[in-house]
Amino acid sequence: xxxxxxxxxxxxxxxxxxxxxxxxxxxxxxxxxxxxxxxxxxxxxxxxxxxxxxxxxxxxxxxxxxxxxxxxxxxxxxxxxxxxxxxxxxxxxxxxxxxxxxxxxxxxxxxxxxxxxxxxxxxxxxxxxxxxxxxxxxxxxxxxxxxxxxxxxxxxxxxxxxxxxxxxxxxxxxxxxxxxxxxxxxxxxxxxxxxxxxxxxxxxxxxxxxxxxxxxxxxxxxxxxxxxxxxxxxxxxxxxxxxxxxxxxxxxxxxxxxxxxxxxxxxxxxxxxxxxxxxxxxxxxxxxxxxxxxxxxxxxxxxxxxxxxxxxxxxxxxxxxxxxxxxxxxxxxxxxxxxxxxxxxxxxxxxxxxxxxxxxxx
Amino acid sequence: xxxxxxxxxxxxxxxxxxxxxxxxxxxxxxxxxxxxxxxxxxxxxxxxxxxxxxxxxxxxxxxxxxxxxxxxxxxxxxxxxxxxxxxxxxxxxxxxxxxxxxxxxxxxxxxxxxxxxxxxxxxxxxxxxxxxxxxxxxxxxxxxxxxxxxxxxxxxxxxxxxxxxxxxxxxxxxxxxxxxxxxxxxxxxxxxxxxxxxxxxxxxxxxxxxxxxxxxxxxxxxxxxxxxxxxxxxxxxxxxxxxxxxxxxxxxxxxxxxxxxxxxxxxxxxxxxxxxxxxxxxxxxxxxxxxxxxxxxxxxxxxxxxxxxxxxxxxxxxxxxxxxxxxxxxxxxxxxxxxxxxxxxxxxxxxxxxxxxxxxxxxxxxxxxxxxxxxxxxxxxxxxxxxxxxxxxxxxxxxxxx
Numbered sequence: 001x002x003x004x005x006x007x008x009x010x011x012x013x014x015x016x017x018x019x020x021x022x023x024x025x026x027x028x029x030x031x032x033x034x035x036x037x038x039x040x041x042x043x044x045x046x047x048x049x050x051x052x053x054x055x056x057x058x059x060x061x062x063x064x065x066x067x068x069x070x071x072x073x074x075x076x077x078x079x080x081x082x083x084x085x086x087x088x089x090x091x092x093x094x095x096x097x098x099x100x101x102x103x104x105x106x107x108x109x110x111x112x113x114x115x116x117x118x119x120x121x122x123x124x125x126x127x128x129x130x131x132x133x134x135x136x137x138x139x140x141x142x143x144x145x146x147x148x149x150x151x152x153x154x155x156x157x158x159x160x161x162x163x164x165x166x167x168x169x170x171x172x173x174x175x176x177x178x179x180x181x182x183x184x185x186x187x188x189x190x191x192x193x194x195x196x197x198x199x200x201x202x203x204x205x206x207x208x209x210x211x212x213x214x215x216x217x218x219x220x221x222x223x224x225x226x227x228x229x230x231x232x233x234x235x236x237x238x239x240x241x242x243x244x245x246x247x248x249x250x251x252x253x254x255x256x257x258x259x260x261x262x263x264x265x266x267x268x269x270x271x272x273x274x275x276x277x278x279x280x281x282x283x284x285x286x287x288x289x290x291x292x293x294x295x296x297x298x299x300x301x302x303x304x305x306x307x308x309x310x311x312x313x314x315x316x317x318x319x320x321x322x323x324x325x326x327x328x329x330x331x332x333x334x335x336x337x338x339x340x341x342x343x344x345x346x347x348x349x350x351x352x353x354x355x356x357x358x359x360x361x362x
Numbered sequence: 363x364x365x366x367x368x369x370x371x372x373x374x375x376x377x378x379x380x381x382x383x384x385x386x387x388x389x390x391x392x393x394x395x396x397x398x399x400x401x402x403x404x405x406x407x408x409x410x411x412x413x414x415x416x417x418x419x420x421x422x423x424x425x426x427x428x429x430x431x432x433x434x435x436x437x438x439x440x441x442x443x444x445x446x447x448x449x450x451x452x453x454x455x456x457x458x459x460x461x462x463x464x465x466x467x468x469x470x471x472x473x474x475x476x477x478x479x480x481x482x483x484x485x486x487x488x489x490x491x492x493x494x495x496x497x498x499x500x501x502x503x504x505x506x507x508x509x510x511x512x513x514x515x516x517x518x519x520x521x522x523x524x525x526x527x528x529x530x531x532x533x534x535x536x537x538x539x540x541x542x543x544x545x546x547x548x549x550x551x552x553x554x555x556x557x558x559x560x561x562x563x564x565x566x567x568x569x570x571x572x573x574x575x576x577x578x579x580x581x582x583x584x585x586x587x588x589x590x591x592x593x594x595x596x597x598x599x600x601x602x603x604x605x606x607x608x609x610x611x612x613x614x615x616x617x618x619x620x621x622x623x624x625x626x627x628x629x630x631x632x633x634x635x636x637x638x639x640x641x642x643x644x645x646x647x648x649x650x651x652x653x654x655x656x657x658x659x660x661x662x663x664x665x666x667x668x669x670x671x672x673x674x675x676x677x678x679x680x681x682x683x684x685x686x687x688x689x690x691x692x693x694x695x696x697x698x699x700x701x702x703x704x705x706x707x708x709x710x711x712x713x714x715x716x717x718x719x720x721x722x723x724x725x726x727x728x729x730x731x732x733x734x735x736x737x738x739x740x741x742x743x744x745x746x747x748x749x750x751x752x753x754x755x756x757x758x759x760x761x762x763x764x
Binding site: 026033036085089098099100101156163176179184192204237249294298324333334338355 | 386408595735746
């Protein structure tokens with residue numbers, strides 16, 4: 001509470017002592033954010049502590065009460081308390097995730113402004129729309145190539161790194177792109193793909209290599225199909241680190257006795273890798289694969305920053321953004337969102353069943 | 363033995379599968395080295411480029427950054443009427459740069475094709491008559507045996523060289539003139555509350571889901587797991603509509619515009635909600651793994667759930683809280699979509715990612731701007747990542763394998 005007051009006082013009076021306007025407005029903005037944090041923590045504390053205190057006060061038990069009353073009150077308290085704990089989270093989830101999902105499905109059956117019911121018209125539009133099919137086909141390519149290469153490369157790097165003394169440094173470096181934003185990664189790779197006309201020194205690495213081999217430089221981003229693959233490379237670059245970390249942990253879990261037994265039986269390294277280790281970590285490979293699949297389905301930033309869907313690189317998430325926020329068409333935008341959701345649902349169901357199965361064993 | 367265990371949980375070093383012959387080890391070293399180079403060169407290139415002189419950056423690849431860079435130019439020494447008599451001959455004197463400016467001419471020629479033929483200081487016969495000598499500092503003397511009569515003003519083509527130059531000028535320029543500094547502040551403004559707020563809300567919910575008995579518990583856990591993978595795209599339109607309605611109603615009641623539908627508050631709440639499924643999932647898994655005896659002994663001592671949670675479970679869950687906080691921070695700092703939709707695209711509201719996309723459109727070929735701006739945007743997550751990698755990895759493992 002005291003902190004709240006301090007932040008407020010600094011914000012209200014002291015910051016303006018800086019003569020530089022930019023400095024003082026920036027400070028105001030950050031202090032407002034800090035103030036919001038303190039405020040939120042205070043509200044959370046008041047709610048959780050206060051509601052628990054109220055519950056204990058109004059349903060208190062003492063020795064003067066009959067056994068019946070005590071039992072009843074105890075039961076009521078322990079019935080109510082979990083809901084006090086979970087209520088704020090539940091409210092957020094319902095308002096920000098559950099309701100919007102239902103609402104988006106509803107909007108996909110309505111017109112541009114979300115007012116007139118049009119039935120399946122938007123879906124019929126999607127099925128007949130060339131742009132949609134192009135985005136869907138590109139997305140299919142992303143869905144196959146990105147998880148495949150990320151998982152395979154992650155597995156290779158994990159296997160190599162775990163048997164070399166500098167493996168951990170190598171893993172850190174491969175893992176690093178996970179921390180970089182998709183937009184930052186896009187700038188990094190756009191620089192790799194940069195193009196200057198023939199006869200001029202190239203500043204992009206890719207064209208540097210190509211011209212060093214005596215071939216003409218290319219404007220890579222504008223060449224259909226190839227450019228989609230070049231965009232996928234960005235996501236593979238980011239996601240391989242994720243696959244590597246998870247698979248590396250799984251590889252360490254393969255029992256040493258199994259490997260020893262195989263070695264005694266005379267299996268060579270490759271046989272051990274493909275016949276024993278891969279089957280042992282198969283479950284983890286599937287988890288990695290599906291997690292990357294979900295990321296791929298949501299990929300928006302990379303295409304938005306690199307080409308914005310030009311040169312036939314459109315994907316569904318970006319196509320949806322275009323219909324929703326550039327064309328302002330709620331119906332068509334929602335329809336594309338629902339179609340993305342439909343692809344996610346099998347993975348979601350599988351995840352839930354897996355989580356349930358785990359709870360059974362706990 | 364083939365490998366050295368470097369993480370504490372692996373006590374025993376053990377060989378992994380592949381044959382233990384020398385050649386195999388060498389191949390493994392080389393293969394991994396190649397992969398690591400492949401993974402790091404793009405970032406290294408960006409970093410090196412961002413500190414290069416902007417003229418050098420525009421004209422040569424970053425892999426040549428340490429070598430001497432050259433530049434081709436041309437200028438006109440002068441026309442025939444500039445010639446003055448000096449003793450028994452005529453001459454035109456001057457400097458190819460106008461004035462000496464520190465650049466060094468290496469070679470020159472009368473045409474683009476012969477630009478590399480004559481080293482500076484050596485004389486060159488001109489097709490317009492006479493002999494020109496260009497000095498490295500740009501001074502030239504064009505000698506004619508008699509008064510020259512050529513028409514026009516021919517060009518001299520020359521190659522200047524400059525030593526490699528590294529500088530922070532690009533960063534200063536980007537921070538002062540492109541709004542990146544403002545965006546940096548905006549990103550911080552968005553990230554701090556959005557990281558802190560969900561933690562407490564999620565921790566209470568996670569405790570209830572892990573250690574309290576109540577109807578629909580299984581259903582809520584399943585809901586959380588399901589919501590983990592719901593694409594954000596599903597939420598955008600309905601939420602934007604809710605925000606609009608709320609803002610309109612408040613403004614209507616107040617009779618004036620006091621709130622906007624696109625605000626920092628809106629982004630904080632949206633990020634809080636979008637982070638909650640992962641937060642609850644991670645924390646619940648972690649709390650469920652805490653020893654049952656601790657809970658039971660606390661209960662026997664008469665501690666309420668509230669007390670058990672705040673005094674024992676919360677401190678014990680610190681590693682999981684840290685994992686989530688890192689995840690959430692990185693995700694918010696790197697997010698583009700939520701900021702774009704809920705904060706809007708006005709210039710003074712853009713977060714770093716949105717600014718970077720803008721700069722890509724605006725300064726598509728000014729790599730000195732783009733590389734410096736990109737590095738500014740990735741430096742914070744990189745610091746967080748490298749200093750807190752352990753928690754990050756732990757969170758990843760808990761979030762997807764359990």
